[in-house]
Amino acid sequence: MATVSVVSRITGLANPTRFLALAGRVIPWLAGVTAVLLAVGLVLGFRAPPDYQQGDMAKFLYIHPPAAWVAMLTYGVMAVAALGTLVWKHPLADVAAKAAAPIGAAFTFVGLVTGALWGRPTWGTYWVWDARLTSFLVLFILYLGLIAVWRTIEDPTRAARVTAILILVGSVNLPIIKFSVEWWNTLHQASGALSLTDSSVDTSMLIPMLIMLLAFTLLFLTLHLTAMRNEILRRRARTMGLLAAGRAA
């Protein structure tokens, strides 16, 4: 009974008008919680002591891993949305994927730039062609390519199908990014922070980092819901324009 209720609620959200109403109620709360978490995370991060090896460069912990996490999360969301387009033909699936792409590209850019700025004093170079950095750069190029495809194909239905296939093909890059540090000998270190009980990072740095991870995730959700709302309105305006032109002809 409860499962039926959850499914019917999700199906109900397939209606763009219902989605717009829900997004309008949720976005202000999400934005408020995100702002508070960002402020708390930044204050705790700046007050955290320097790392015994990295010194003050550990301040990058509070922006680089959260940006990289959201960059990958966004692509994961797009992959699920692509399945929604191709398999279930969910009316909001392509909207979700298209709205997520520029946000994912921006977070990937932040991940690349902050990584390079951290790398110069720590590794002695801004960039190396190791597996983690290269696969992450591929993710950025994938985002830009997908945005270009959406802009190139005028028919939204055709664009949705083409981009959904490309997204699913590109999703093979996600496990490559994640496991590249284990599969290959890379300059980029393995991640070993994401646990409060078994972490290589001291709690004075781990807590602000986890708060920033949550803040960046909520920032993505806020931006994504808003961008989806914009995309629905854009499509609604396009249809209204076409119908008006049809009546005038």
Next chain:
Amino acid sequence: MFGWTHGGFIVLGYAITALVLIGLVVWVVIDHRAQKRRIAELEARGARRRSAGRPVRAPDPGAAS
């Protein structure tokens, strides 16, 4: 900078992050206003949504009981 070793790199990293994320927020807000304005203009010119032309369904007499 700020007494940090390599402070310039840290400040530049945070500045670029802030710029990109604030840019994203500004972009979605401006885009939202633009789409709402576009729909309002279309409605003012008499354009209607596809669903606006559909006949209104009579309420189910048993629904209120």
